[in-house]
Amino acid sequence: MAGGKEIRTKIESVKNTQKITSAMEMVAASKMRKAKDRMDAARPYAEKMRSVVGHLANAHPEYKHPFMIEREVKRVGYIVVSSDRGLCGGLNINVFKAVIASMKEWDDKGVDVDVCTIGKKAASFFARLNSNIIGKLDDYGDAPRAHELIGSVKVMLDAYYEGKIDRLYLVFNDFVNTMTQQAHIEQILPLPAEDDESLKHHWDYIYEPDAKNVLDELLMRYVESLVYQSVVENIACEMSARMIAMKSATDNAGDIIDELQLIYNKARQAAITQEISEIVSGAAAV
Amino acid sequence: MGMTTHVNIVSAEEEIFSGTAEMVFAPAIMGEVGIAPRHTPMLTPLKAGEVRLQTAGKEEQFFYVSGGMLEVQPHVVTVLADTAIRAHDLDEAAALEAQKQAESALKDSAGKVDYAKAQAELAEAMAQLKAIEHLRKTKR
Numbered sequence: 019m020a021g022g023k024e025i026r027t028k029i030e031s032v033k034n035t036q037k038i039t040s041a042m043e044m045v046a047a048s049k050m051r052k053a054k055d056r057m058d059a060a061r062p063y064a065e066k067m068r069s070v071v072g073h074l075a076n077a078h079p080e081y082k083h084p085f086m087i088e089r090e091v092k093r094v095g096y097i098v099v100s101s102d103r104g105l106c107g108g109l110n111i112n113v114f115k116a117v118i119a120s121m122k123e124w125d126d127k128g129v130d131v132d133v134c135t136i137g138k139k140a141a142s143f144f145a146r147l148n149s150n151i152i153g154k155l156d157d158y159g160d161a162p163r164a165h166e167l168i169g170s171v172k173v174m175l176d177a178y179y180e181g182k183i184d185r186l187y188l189v190f191n192d193f194v195n196t197m198t199q200q201a202h203i204e205q206i207l208p209l210p211a212e213d214d215e216s217l218k219h220h221w222d223y224i225y226e227p228d229a230k231n232v233l234d235e236l237l238m239r240y241v242e243s244l245v246y247q248s249v250v251e252n253i254a255c256e257m258s259a260r261m262i263a264m265k266s267a268t269d270n271a272g273d274i275i276d277e278l279q280l281i282y283n284k285a286r287q288a289a290i291t292q293e294i295s296e297i298v299s300g301a302a303a304v
Numbered sequence: 305m306g307m308t309t310h311v312n313i314v315s316a317e318e319e320i321f322s323g324t325a326e327m328v329f330a331p332a333i334m335g336e337v338g339i340a341p342r343h344t345p346m347l348t349p350l351k352a353g354e355v356r357l358q359t360a361g362k363e364e365q366f367f368y369v370s371g372g373m374l375e376v377q378p379h380v381v382t383v384l385a386d387t388a389i390r391a392h393d394l395d396e397a398a399a400l401e402a403q404k405q406a407e408s409a410l411k412d413s414a415g416k417v418d419y420a421k422a423q424a425e426l427a428e429a430m431a432q433l434k435a436i437e438h439l440r441k442t443k444r
Contacts, residue, residue: 066314
């Protein structure tokens with residue numbers, strides 16, 4: 019029986035791979051549900067924060083915070099959110115493509131670029147590109163705590179305060195639904211001004227202790243909440259992308275097993291036929 | 305029934321409280337403040353301590369916050385609670401850590417980035433993924 023044993027071993031090995039991919043699919047599916055819950059739980063804070071900052075943009079503070087002042091752009095910063103692990107289809111590649119396209123635009127204008135990476139994939143990609151990475155966060159896990167992100171955000175905010183960068187972008191995957199994730203670039207600094215006519219009358223907050231301190235604290239938290247939200251959203255995207263990738267891998271393994279099974283059956287049939295004809299012709303010769 | 309104001313207490317990771325109260329006490333950075341309904345707009349950082357709500361019927365509710373921000377609008381009080389103790393030194397240490405991590409990633413100094421090459425590489429990766437997808441579909 020030609021190659022029968024080899025084919026059987028091959029089928030076994032593909033079956034083992036299929037077991038792994040289908041297990042990964044199920045793990046990703048359950049993690050995705052949790053990630054989505056976390057995404058929803060983080061939403062009220064982001065909304066409240068946005069409305070406070072919205073009020074603030076319409077107030078008439080005696081003090082203009084640097085985050086609200088548009089400057090001439092000499093250098094830009096990107097916070098790129100990616101996954102820590104691979105096997106999730108084109109998820110990270112889509113983000114990198116969007117970032118690179120946007121970076122190239124700035125580069126053509128003679129503007130330099132600084133990067134802060136969140137997630138191992140972004141770190142290795144931008145390190146290989148020789149980008150100027152000024153902040154980095156790896157291994158944030160499936161359930162990052164908001165305060166774990168403080169450091170990498172602060173690096174960028176400090177660079178903005180010191181005038182090293184004049185604009186800050188946040189790049190992440192937007193969770194549209196389980197099947198669709200969309201790479202998304204958002205300008206976070208300077209704060210894009212919103213116009214709300216209903217709040218235009220002249221008023222201002224009482225600031226305790228003073229406007230500068232309060233705004234520093236508030237806007238720092240605002241940016242952190244944006245970044246936290248995007249990281250949580252990116253995890254949900256990662257899980258759903260992995261789920262889909264692993265599902266198609268499992269299907270592929272099934273196809274391969276079917277094909278191999280067919281080849282194996284044919285080979286077995288051929289061997290039996292050959293054996294019979296050998297016996298028959300042997301008997302006829304006697 | 306006395307006047308009430310709407311109170312939201314949220315942290316970056318979850319919503320903690322949403323409802324009405326007759327009086328809100330919060331540990332503002334300059335000392336504890338009591339907010340009655342129709343208070344003038346105010347914005348202040350909070351220090352670690354207790355946020356106390358007097359709900360209708362003189363019931364009291366307590367929430368511990370490790371810091372955060374308090375926004376007061378005439379009919380809404382919003383507490384943006386932190387999830388961890390914040391201090392300038394701690395933040396500074398975290399930032400340094402992120403920077404150190406970045407430096408270890410950049411063993412060879414940051415040179416000029418070849419964006420055209422990067423785009424080509426990514427396009428190739430995308431093409432590979434597309435080809436796999438295509439192969440899968442045509443095989444059916």
